Amino acid sequence: MNSSPSDPQTDDDAYMHEALALAARAASEGEVPVGAVLVQHRRVIAQGWNQPIGGHDPSAHAEMIALRDAAQKLGNYRLLGTTLYVTLEPCVMCAGAIIHARLSRLVFGASDPKAGAVNSVYDVISKPRLNHIVEWRGGVLEQECGAILRDFFRARR
Ligand SMILES: [Zn+2]
Numbered sequence: 001m002n003s004s005p006s007d008p009q010t011d012d013d014a015y016m017h018e019a020l021a022l023a024a025r026a027a028s029e030g031e032v033p034v035g036a037v038l039v040q041h042r043r044v045i046a047q048g049w050n051q052p053i054g055g056h057d058p059s060a061h062a063e064m065i066a067l068r069d070a071a072q073k074l075g076n077y078r079l080l081g082t083t084l085y086v087t088l089e090p091c092v093m094c095a096g097a098i099i100h101a102r103l104s105r106l107v108f109g110a111s112d113p114k115a116g117a118v119n120s121v122y123d124v125i126s127k128p129r130l131n132h133i134v135e136w137r138g139g140v141l142e143q144e145c146g147a148i149l150r151d152f153f154r155a156r157r
Contacts, residue, residue, distance in 0.1 A: 013141060015039055016085050016087070019047075019062075019085045019087050019109070020141065020145065022037065022048065023148050026050040027148065031050040031053055032149070034049065034061065034088045036065070036085060037084075038079065038085075039082060039085065040082045040083075041081070045070050045073060045074070045082070046067070048066035048068075059093060061094050063094040063098065064093070067079065067098070071101065079103055081104055082105075083105040083107060084098060084107070085107045085140075086108050086109070087110065088112055088116075088145060089111050090108065092117040099132050106118070106135070106136040107136070108145075109140055109141050109142055109144070109146070111138060
């Protein structure tokens with residue numbers, strides 16, 4: 001990654017590519033392909049991919065796994081100054097966790113018209129009732145992030 005002087009847009013694309021690689025890993029394990037990386041000071045400090053089926057855990061979404069991993073590493077449930085990159089718009093559970101963890105920023109790829117909780121079905125992140133505001137951006141590598149999901153479901157039909 002070459003981005004000096006820093007170009008936030010280029011950085012967003014680069015980190016989303018890392019999240020996409022994790023989504024592919026989820027697909028290879030038979031899980032819905034969603035991947036996430038958590039970045040602090042321009043360094044990936046945690047990663048996650050969907051594993052509710054394999055983990056027998058309904059909360060094992062890519063975002064939750066990345067947040068748990070980061071909180072353990074930092075020894076703090078508050079992940080201040082971090083940005084979460086996730087290939088799919090977070091659900092209500094993950095949006096809630098993102099707020100609890102006090103993330104600074106959220107970047108997602110494809111929108112989720114069935115369960116998205118940033119600005120699609122619910123507006124947990126975009127219109128927070130809580131006092132913590134998370135800056136957010138959607139639609140980063142939207143085509144790739146949506147295609148990996150469509151391909152996965154098409155193959156299973
Ligand atoms: Zn979720």
